[in-house]
Amino acid sequence: MPRTLTDPTADRAAAFATDAAADGLTVSLIGSCVATLTGRSQRDLAAGVRTLLWKPDDTVVVHGASGRDPDAWASGGPVTVDAADGLTVACDGGHTAGALRVRFDAVHTATAFDAAGADATTVSGTEAALKDRVLDTPDLVEPGFQPLATERDTPAGPIDIYGRDADGTVTAVELKNVRAGPAAASQLQRYVAALRRTLHADATVRGILVAPAVTAKTRRLLADRGLTFSPVSPPGSRDR
Amino acid sequence: MPRTLTDPTADRAAAFATDAAADGLTVSLIGSCVATLTGRSQRDLAAGVRTLLWKPDDTVVVHGASGRDPDAWASGGPVTVDAADGLTVACDGGHTAGALRVRFDAVHTATAFDAAGADATTVSGTEAALKDRVLDTPDLVEPGFQPLATERDTPAGPIDIYGRDADGTVTAVELKNVRAGPAAASQLQRYVAALRRTLHADATVRGILVAPAVTAKTRRLLADRGLTFSPVSPPGSRDR
DNA sequence: GCCTAGGTCCCGTCT
DNA sequence: AGACGGGGCCTAGGC
Structure with missing residues (x-):
C-alpha cells in the first residue's frame, strides 16, 4: 500500500508528492534541506538532514535532530511543490504565522501512505x-x-x-x-x-x-x- | 548513507532501530500501530497508520493524520525496543509526563539517517x-x-x-x-x-x-x- | 534543582 | 470569524 522512492530526482519527487497529496495520502520526505520562514518572526534553518511530513490536512512539519517540536512548520495552506531548483515545498501559514519554504538539495527517501485510523484518541485526567x-x-x-x-x-x-x-x-x-x-x-x-x-x-x-x-x-x-x-x-x- | 527497510519483520525492524540508535542516527518508522500513555493523564491511540520518529536525543514523537503536534510523544528516555508481540517502542517520560508504549502490528518502512547539521537556526522578530x-x-x-x-x-x-x-x-x-x-x-x-x-x-x-x-x-x-x-x-x- | 516567562505556542470551544 | 483558556504544553533562562 505505501509507496516509496529512494534517491529520486527533484522532478520525480515533486510529481510523487503532488500525486500522493491529491490522493489524500501523507507524504514523508527525508533528505538534506534548508528552510526559511518569513512573517512576523523570521526563522532560517541551515542545511541539514531532516524529515518533512506533509499531512492530508495540509499541515507541513519539519523535524530536526532533537526536541518534541518541529524545527519549522506551517498550516493553513495551500501547499505548493516546485522542482525548479531542487525540490521546494512551500506553504503559507496565514497572517499571524508566515510563509514556510523548504528546499531539498537531496531527497534520500520519499514515502507516501494512507494514515487510516490515525485519529481516535481517548483522554482522561483533564x-x-x-x-x-x-x-x-x-x-x-x-x-x-x-x-x-x-x-x-x-x-x-x-x-x-x-x-x-x-x-x-x-x-x-x-x-x-x-x-x-x-x-x-x-x-x-x-x-x-x-x-x-x-x-x-x-x-x-x-x-x-x-x-x-x-x-x-x-x-x-x-x-x-x-x-x-x-x-x-x-x-x-x-x-x- | 541512509538505510531503508521495506515491510520488515518485527525482529528485523527491532534490530535495525536498535543498531541505528546506537550509531546516533534518527529512526523513522511508518506503519500501523497503537499507542498508550500512562501517567497523570491517560491517553490511548486506536490502531492507525502513523509515523514514529526516534531522534538521537531519545525524543520519540508519533505523528498522525493531522495537526502540528504529535499524537503522542515521550522524552527523558531511555528508549527500549522489543519484538515479542510486534515491534514495540517504549519510553518513560518522567514523573509529570508518563510512560509511552507504541506497538506496531506492521512496519511498512523503516529508515535510519544521520540528521547532520539539523540544528542551526537564526531568529528575529521576537x-x-x-x-x-x-x-x-x-x-x-x-x-x-x-x-x-x-x-x-x-x-x-x-x-x-x-x-x-x-x-x-x-x-x-x-x-x-x-x-x-x-x-x-x-x-x-x-x-x-x-x-x-x-x-x-x-x-x-x-x-x-x-x-x-x-x-x-x-x-x-x-x-x-x-x-x-x-x-x-x-x-x-x-x-x- | 525548581520556577518563571515566552511562543509562528497549538488546539478546543464558545460567542 | 475572533477570542479566551487549557496543555503530558515545550523550551530557554534565572536563581
Whole structure:
C-alpha cells in the first residue's frame, strides 16, 4: 500500500508528492534541506538532514535532530511543490504565522501512505475529570462545601464551580489539574472581586483554588489575598 | 548513507532501530500501530497508520493524520525496543509526563539517517527585538519616555523596561510581541502594585503595555486599572 | 534543582 | 470569524 522512492530526482519527487497529496495520502520526505520562514518572526534553518511530513490536512512539519517540536512548520495552506531548483515545498501559514519554504538539495527517501485510523484518541485526567470528581465528592474541597453551579458567569469570566461553604458563605472555586502558578491566583482573585461587586455590598465571598499543588509564590499570593488552597488531584493520577 | 527497510519483520525492524540508535542516527518508522500513555493523564491511540520518529536525543514523537503536534510523544528516555508481540517502542517520560508504549502490528518502512547539521537556526522578530527597538527609540512608547533599566527586579518578578515618563513619573513597561491578552494586563498590574509598595508610600507609578495590539477585554482591564496601552510592533514585522 | 516567562505556542470551544 | 483558556504544553533562562 505505501509507496516509496529512494534517491529520486527533484522532478520525480515533486510529481510523487503532488500525486500522493491529491490522493489524500501523507507524504514523508527525508533528505538534506534548508528552510526559511518569513512573517512576523523570521526563522532560517541551515542545511541539514531532516524529515518533512506533509499531512492530508495540509499541515507541513519539519523535524530536526532533537526536541518534541518541529524545527519549522506551517498550516493553513495551500501547499505548493516546485522542482525548479531542487525540490521546494512551500506553504503559507496565514497572517499571524508566515510563509514556510523548504528546499531539498537531496531527497534520500520519499514515502507516501494512507494514515487510516490515525485519529481516535481517548483522554482522561483533564480538568474536566477533576471537576467531575469535585462535583461527585464536594467534601474534597473542604468539609461542608456545596456546589450550586458550574461555569457561573461573572464580569470577570466564568467561575469553574460556584457554591457555599459549611457556614453558607458564597464561595468561588477555581480548578487546575496541574500545579497552579500565580496566574491561577489572580484569576481566582478577579472572580472573587467580581462576585463582591455583583452581590449586595456587604456580602462576604470566599475563593478556593483546587489543584494537585501550588508553587510557593502562589501560596503566598493566595494568603495575602485571603484566598484558600485545597489540594485535590484529578482521578486516576498516580499521586491520588 | 541512509538505510531503508521495506515491510520488515518485527525482529528485523527491532534490530535495525536498535543498531541505528546506537550509531546516533534518527529512526523513522511508518506503519500501523497503537499507542498508550500512562501517567497523570491517560491517553490511548486506536490502531492507525502513523509515523514514529526516534531522534538521537531519545525524543520519540508519533505523528498522525493531522495537526502540528504529535499524537503522542515521550522524552527523558531511555528508549527500549522489543519484538515479542510486534515491534514495540517504549519510553518513560518522567514523573509529570508518563510512560509511552507504541506497538506496531506492521512496519511498512523503516529508515535510519544521520540528521547532520539539523540544528542551526537564526531568529528575529521576537520580544527581544521589540525591546531593542523600544530602547533605541523610546518615543515609540510615548513622547518623552526615558528607559532607566531592563529586567528590573520586583517582588512580583522582573519588569521588562523600567523608566520615567515625560513628567518624571516612575513607569513600568511590559512588552508583548504579539496581540496581548488579559494575562499581560494582570502581569503589568502586579508589577505596578509591587513598585508602589517598594517605593515610598505616596509614589505615583504608571504602567504601559507595549504590544502590536490588545484584545478588547484587555483594553477594558487596562482602562479600569489606570494602565496605558501603546501600540508598537516588533521590527521587520509586516504590520510595521 | 525548581520556577518563571515566552511562543509562528497549538488546539478546543464558545460567542 | 475572533477570542479566551487549557496543555503530558515545550523550551530557554534565572536563581
